Amino acid sequence: MKYLKTIAAMSLLALCLPAAPALADGPVAAREEAQEQASFAADRETILAMAGDYRVRFDMQESTPWRASYEPLDRKISGGYESVRVIEDTGSRIVLQHLLVVDAGGEPMVIKHWRQDWEYEPARILTYDGPNRWIWSDVPERMRAGRWSQTVFQVDDSPRYAGWGQWETTNGVRRWRSNWTQRPLARRDAVRHPVYDLYASINRHQLTPDGWIHWQDNTKMDLVDGEQQPVVQEYVLNTYTRFADYDVGAADAYWAATQAYWQAVRAAWAAAFDRNGGIAIEEEAETGTVISGELLQMGSDIEAGTLAQSDAIARAVALITANTSAP
Incomplete structure (x- = not known):
């Protein structure tokens, strides 16, 4: 009898407690066509709003060590100027190219920076699979509706990482949050030859009244006998x-x-992804891929008028073809 009374009390308590929150990464609820179109238009407007000219502040902070012997790095803050341009827009696909502008002895110097490709309801994304390897990963079918993928590319247009998520407005703030993604080390870490090998990350993009923010939640991982x-x-x-x-x-x-x-x-890289079912290419700490330096230099030489565009393109295609293989 005492047991039955306890069960009854627990049942009453359950009725009084608030319902558990819905999973953040559950399927997007079905919407009427008009709602779907309005949401799609709002998503596009938000992505396109990231284009423009900016002062950028980079704020990096290692915090909680998960390994007792590890001492977190001091906080690092840097900055610069960056122009973001829409270089492709097909409706369901938007490509934003970042161009970093720095002072080189009183003269401006432009560094082709990262690129972000947004795709609506993608079936697959090109994800980082460990050192020197990227593979095609299927987006779960039930998670595609109403969502966008973001694929980030390195300065030479080789892949870096990709994730998918939903644009939504929460507490008056428009934001996108990725699923868990894996990423290769950024140059700031790779050149130090650290004890960790890759990042497990969640990325967030949010509009602000005077621009936008990119927030990275990174767990730096060590590969030990194939285990992270x-x-x-x-x-x-x-x-x-x-x-x-x-x-x-x-x-x-x-x-x-x-x-x-x-x-x-970009077309040569895309052909390599399709030809190889993903991609494998050797990376180095200073430059990213082993061909990054030459690809970037050819861009500078074209601008300076010291290299013909046709010759640069032929050399770039040959470099990408020769240095990539199946993952």
């Missing part, structure tokens, strides 16, 4: 604040001179 072990937690907040009081024209001039070359480079 956490070493330290890192929080990265990149803040893009609208600002055009720098040589924006230098960024646009560089892109006008080199965009056809980089379009051919």
Whole structure:
């Protein structure tokens, strides 16, 4: 009898407790066609709003060590100027190219920076699978509706990482949050030859009144006998604040001179992904892929007028073909 009374009390308590929150990564609830179209239009508007000219603040902080012997790095803050341009928009696919503008002895120098490709309701994404390897990963079918993937590419247009998530408005803030993704080490870490080998991450993009933020939640992982072990937690907040009081024209001039070359480079990488069912390419700490330095230099030489675009494209295709294989 005492047992039955306890069960009855627990049942009453359950009725009084608030319902458990819905899983954040569950399927997007079915919507009417008009709602779907409105949501799609709002998503596109948000992604396109990330284009523009910015002062950027990079704020990196290692925090919680998961390995007792590891001492977290001191916080590092840096910054610069970045122009973000829409270089492709087919409706369900939007490509944003970042161009970093730095001062080189009183003259502006443009560095082709990272690229982000957004795709609506993708069937698969190109994900990092460990050192030197990227593979095609299926997006679960029930998780595709209403969601966008973001694939990030390195400065030479080789792949870096990819994830998928839903744009939504929470507490008045428009944001996108990825699923868990794996990423290769950033140059800032790779050049130190650290004890960790890759990042397990969640990425967030959020609009702000004067720009947008990219927030990275990184667990730095060590590969031990093929198993991943956490070493330290890192929080990265990149803040893009609208600002055009720098040589924006230098960024646009560089892109006008080199965009056809980089379009051919993107096509050569895409052909390698399809040909190999993913990709394997050797990486090095200083430059990313082993061919990154030459690909970037050819872009600079085209802008300077010292290299013919056709010769650069032929060399780039040969480099990508020769240095990539199946993962």
